[in-house]
Each structure stands twice: as C-alpha cells, then as structure tokens.
Amino acid sequence: MTEGVDKPGALVPSGKGGGDPVVTVNSLTKRFGELVAVDDLTFSLHRGTVTGFLGPNGAGKTTTLRLLLGLAEPTAGVALVFGRRYRDLDSPARRVGAVLESSDLHPGRSGADHLRALAMAAEIPPARGAQVLALVELEAAARRRVRTYSLGMRQRLALAAALLGDPELLVLDEPANGLDPAGVHWLRRFLRGFAEQGGAVLVSSHMLAEAAQTVDDVVIIDRGRLLATGRLDELTERGGTLEDVFLELTGAAS
C-alpha cells in the first residue's frame, strides 16, 4: 500500500483501485449571490477506496455533494459520476447511493414504506427493501412510522435507502451523526467491506479521529477551496495525526 508515495499531492488510487475515475470533479464552482460556496474544486475518486471529504463546518462539503448528485447546478466546472452528469445516468439509483446530512424522511411514513416508494420509482423489486432493512438491522421497526425513530435509526434507514439499488458508489454526508459507538463501528466495517468489493465511498465528516480510522484517501477543503488531496498515509507520514494535518492546513492550529 505504498505505491504513489512518490506523487505527493496527486490522488493516487489505493489498493486494487484504478481504471476510470468513479467521481470526477473538475474546476467546480458554485456561487450563491456574493457567497462562493465551492471555489474551483478539483478531485477524483477511484474504485476500491474510501475517501474522506473533510473540512470545517461551512467549508462547502454538502454543497459539493449536492452538485455531484444533480440536486444543484454548478456555476462553473463539472461534477461527474462514472464520467457523466448524475442526471444523465441511465438508472442512477442502481449506480449511486447517497445519504445527505438531513435524513430526508417523512415522519408519518413507515420505514418499510419509505423504501417501497423509492424502490417503485426505480423499478427495484420490493424484496430488496426487506434485504436492506435487514442489513441495517431495522426489521423490527420497519412498520413503525419514522417519527418514532431515534436519530441513529433514521440514519440507518437513510443508509438502507442508499443501498436499495445495490450501487457502486456511496456518497455519505456525516453518516456517523447520531450513531452510537456500536453503530459507528458497524458503519466503519461496512464501508471497508463495500470498498473491498470494488465499490467507492465518498464520506464527508468533521469527526477526524473517526475518519482517520475509516478512510484510505482524503480530500480536505476550506471555504470552498481544495487544501489537500491524496492518500491519508502520505499526508500523515511526517508523523502527525490527521487532526494535526487538518488544523495546520485550515489554519486553525493556533
């Protein structure tokens, strides 16, 4: 796992990854009036890797993910998944699964029905809903309305929805929020396994200690701009922790 060390600053696929990038973000810019939320951002993502998307609150992480998922239009630049804009994918739910920061559930609908409505729209067999509910260990609460769920249960239901289409890419925005230690541990192992089977994961986080245990690669941004991208072990090879590197880069060390 040391190839690529001679190319500092460039994102080099780890492990057995490689081939065409799963995600290509190139000179991506998003302005809201005067505010530049994402500023000329460039990075890419490869199969078989878990990439941490790190930055302080308000750095532009969520906006970048929304642009990637076709929920917002870039002001300039491109955000591509599998070489195409998200909206141009033939069946996006079967290629990309996503959990955004807000859990995006109707409180009056049951967990099973939430999955069923989404499965219908993508012509995914209803049995798949039961499978992913079992995977996130939510079968017992499946018929209950979401308003009775804890934050951790909502996160797990949102993850189940992301997995409905058996995607190759997972995009997760702060997925550890609301999970208990056992849940965090489960998520970490799950993401590892997902990447080892050839999938790619882009996971945003501000919990650096947790991220450091999970990710192969990092993309660090602040105020919409790229600060660093590359393999985690490269960035920390001078002896610091991810936290040290992050604080130094974001200028918050003092």
Place this chain on the structure above:
Amino acid sequence: MRMQLRAELFKLRSTRTALGLFAAMTGLVLLAVVLHSLLPAAALANRNNQLTILGRGEFLGALFAALLGALSVTAEIRHGTIRPTFRFTPRRDRVIAAKVLASVLIGAGFGLVAGTVAAAAGAAALRTRGIDVRLDSGDYVLLVAGSMAAAALWAAIGVGVGAIVRHQVPTVAGICAWLLFVEGLLAGDLVGLGDVFKFLPGSAATAISGQEPETLLAPAVALGLLAVYAAAAAVAGAFATSHRDVG
C-alpha cells in the same frame, strides 16, 4: 413514467395526509349543506339556490383536492424527501407529471365523493323541510360529474402552485385564501372589475356543474377554461422545479 406514477400513488396512501384531507372535506361538505338548508323556505324553493346548495361539494372537493396536490410537493420539500425522490428520478419534469396524474386521479375521487354527498344530503335536507326539490336526474349527473372534473383539475393546479411556491404554509394559505376570499371579493364587484371574476379558476370550477347559470360561464366553456388553468399550472410547476436547485 409508469413507475413514477405508481410511486406517487403509493406515497399518497402511505401517510395519513390524504385520508385526513378526505375526512375533513366530507365533514365540511355535510356541515355546509346542513347550514344552507336552514335558509328561509322561500329561498330554498328557488331552483338555482337548490343547485347551489346541492353543488356545495364541488367547491369543497376542489379546495381539498388542490390542497392534496399542493401537499404532494410541499410536504416532500418540507421533510426533504424531495432529495431522494430526485436522486431516484433525476428527470424532475417526470416527477411533477407523476404527481399531477396521481393528484388528478385521487382528486377526482375527492370530487366524486364530495359531489355525491352534497347532492344526497342536500336533497334529503330539503325534503325533510318539506320543500320540493326541483332538479331532474340530468342536474344530479351534472352536479356529480362537474364536482369530479373541478376537483381533478384543481388538484393539478395545487401541484403547480406547490411546485412554484415550494413552502408549505404560504402554499396552503394562498390556495385557501384565493378560493375562500379573493374570488368572493372579486365576484362581489368591490374592486370594479365587472364580469372578470367568472373567468377565474374558482368560479370556473363552480360553473362546470351548471351552478349560477345567470352569472357564470356555461359548463362546457368553464370545463375548457379550468383545463387550461390546470395545464398552465402543471407546466409552470414542472418548469420551475427543473430549473431551480433543491435546497
């Protein structure tokens, strides 16, 4: 598109929203008919007044169908489910089209029930007071069919308004205010617009079942006009949704 329609119909029946709207509508139809049937007997004997009382279902069916359509969009925006919805179907015009179709179908059901309940309860109330009901079977058919059509088309208007306004409270308040007050004020000619009110979508809905024939449009004309409003609202809603970022 068929997949999206199935999904939208399923969404409507997997929460209590549609059922709650349906129950409130039915209760209000009964209340409105009963209150109207307390009018003086001389007024109730008038055929046009009878049409108005037995046609109360049309207005309330249209109102609640519009709310159903509007909530199918604004509730998704409010709870954030619009994001997974658009991730699973990035063609947003298809999502809006499916919402329009689903709301039109369920809205027609609302109109059918509201129209039937109002006509049946109204006729029963008049007979209870010993007043001769001067409507024939053709009038009844027009009352119920008109109520169905008005509610179906207003459901589409609701989806369009919801997709344009996006926020739930202003959307619901706006639709209620428009149908309950604004058109009434304009019809009362307080603002000096003359006959313009009869071309407005609320008055057109009332006219479809042949109510107030002396002031409102003929049923067929009103049906065509309301269909134009519904199509315009749906297209505008799809356009707005496709060209704006999702929060």
